[in-house]
Amino acid sequence: MAARLDTGRLEAFSDGVFAIAITLLVLEISVPDDAFDDLVRAIAEQWPSYLAYVTSFLTIGALWLAHHGLFRRSSAADSVVVRLNIVLLMAVSFLPFPTSLVAEALDRGDAETTAVIFYGATLLAVSALFAAMARHIASRDELLQEGARGEVAALSSRLAPSLGFYVAVLVLAVFAPAVAAFGFLAIAVLAIVRT
Amino acid sequence: MAARLDTGRLEAFSDGVFAIAITLLVLEISVPDDAFDDLVRAIAEQWPSYLAYVTSFLTIGALWLAHHGLFRRSSAADSVVVRLNIVLLMAVSFLPFPTSLVAEALDRGDAETTAVIFYGATLLAVSALFAAMARHIASRDELLQEGARGEVAALSSRLAPSLGFYVAVLVLAVFAPAVAAFGFLAIAVLAIVRT
């Protein structure tokens, strides 16, 4: 029934979910009620929240750019794409939860490692789902706009190193979670700059 | 006045509500502040939240797909469709509340049964409203695109078993609420796969 869907409404719906997920992230940032006596310090102490906010925001921003780049070159979506896209959106929408865990756990010893790994695993899942979708589209001529095969293949193959980076930083997180948290930011910045 | 509305803005508005309802679901997931000592366990203990999140997400995702399939074949919306659609959106937007009840009540004995039935009843209401809308559109030639009558009738008749499944799982919920919670997930997965 959904075979060969026009990509217009799929893009609009995805954009809606990206825009909302990206904007909800700020709700996790707050200053405790009893910290208003020394607000300068309280604002400064929220740095893990800012780090998590910027990392998740730029990660979703880069994904939006890549999503746009992919569907601009697609002529239609088959049922695999539609379903993978729903699962991808489910992972993106989930991101505010691990983001808030990282924001709260950084600077807290044990919980730090767990939170950063859980966060990184979610980021890896998002990237892997997007890479699977790009690879599927690249392999079907009937989903591609004329002459876009090369570009989509290039886009698809450029996603592989990203996955490698996530795995590397996840391993790093076991030994140095705070450093790994900045590593995820670096991956996001790199993705924005390279896209 | 709203008689014979163009379906474009109706679809855009519905997509907006679906995208927001789907994305707000994550706000219900959190780890209590005093559980950061053993965060691995605390994250694992949130499984009812993940189950409720995935079920509601996939249910709304399947509805979005079916909604898209229906209005792609409509040429216009009459006042019945516009009003039914508003009530449908009201039920969809309400979903995060029973979702959070299920997430909190699973594993809690008595409240479990109540929460799962309340959740299932909301899912049934959403499905019934959509089925009523599809049936109304299928019965009016002036709302259908040329040659779409058969497809819309097929889509409409395929919704009936869904309603039956919901009723069956609701009955099951009286005896085995946790099993029924997974039953609602199964219906959602099935709807995504079949659509």
Add this chain to the structure above:
Amino acid sequence: MAARLDTGRLEAFSDGVFAIAITLLVLEISVPDDAFDDLVRAIAEQWPSYLAYVTSFLTIGALWLAHHGLFRRSSAADSVVVRLNIVLLMAVSFLPFPTSLVAEALDRGDAETTAVIFYGATLLAVSALFAAMARHIASRDELLQEGARGEVAALSSRLAPSLGFYVAVLVLAVFAPAVAAFGFLAIAVLAIVRT
């Protein structure tokens, strides 16, 4: 600079705000943590929340319909329309706050009257802003689509009784706030049916 704006992006932006405001309403509904012992009763006791949710939802839904009906007949937006529309959206976005006050105050004696009047005053403000915008558009030929003058004038004049209803129910709220709360629901249902 914004003189004679195309109405497309204005409608899209307004739809976004309406869709979000309508969907955020559910966040105000919750069951206290210690009420899970008797969840059936706790769910039933939230009736003021449901009343407030349905009333606000249908009010914004009716406004969306009327907004759609108005701009479908407009050919352009001048700077007055753009500004009035921003103030209108500000009032609509504000609605979740008085909605939550009514939900919490109903059944609480004194606070009830205050909350219902505050809520009704916000609804009146929303309606008055929309009526002012419709009247402005009806009075400018250069903002109207050809031949739409009569329809927009009719739409505009049909808003006057709504304002009267709101004033009447606001007066009623001084003596019988709970009855008035249902009165606001009746106005919303009427608006949906009549639009």
Add this chain to the structure above:
Amino acid sequence: MAARLDTGRLEAFSDGVFAIAITLLVLEISVPDDAFDDLVRAIAEQWPSYLAYVTSFLTIGALWLAHHGLFRRSSAADSVVVRLNIVLLMAVSFLPFPTSLVAEALDRGDAETTAVIFYGATLLAVSALFAAMARHIASRDELLQEGARGEVAALSSRLAPSLGFYVAVLVLAVFAPAVAAFGFLAIAVLAIVRT
């Protein structure tokens, strides 16, 4: 890869983020649970919340208008515009956090100054990012619609005084934070009226 992007999806995505950020602002407004005994007073005492809400709402509203005015005259977005726009959206989405700090800190002595300066600095950052984007577009003929160079340059140069106002009110905030809070409102109203 993103070089020479069509501006349509960029505008739609930006509108989504603006609409959500603007609508989330209301979530910061609430009345403490124990204040329902004297609700009239409790509602009145929330004036700093209303001030912060209206200021942030009108600031984002004015930005939306200017954003619309800018991209209506652009024919394409290069990679600088796409990236600056993502950072701009990140700053806009962040606004609800300093908004809530101002709402809570006004009338609280020391914290007042800090909160108002932090809020104003965020507003200044938003304006500076938008001004940088407008200036970049004004300087590239290949991004401009035919004959739009003059208008975009005018729009761009009109943003400079805004930046000056923000700096002036920020200095004022050191001595009279509450007055400065109203100053930010005045800048927003002025921006709406002048755009």
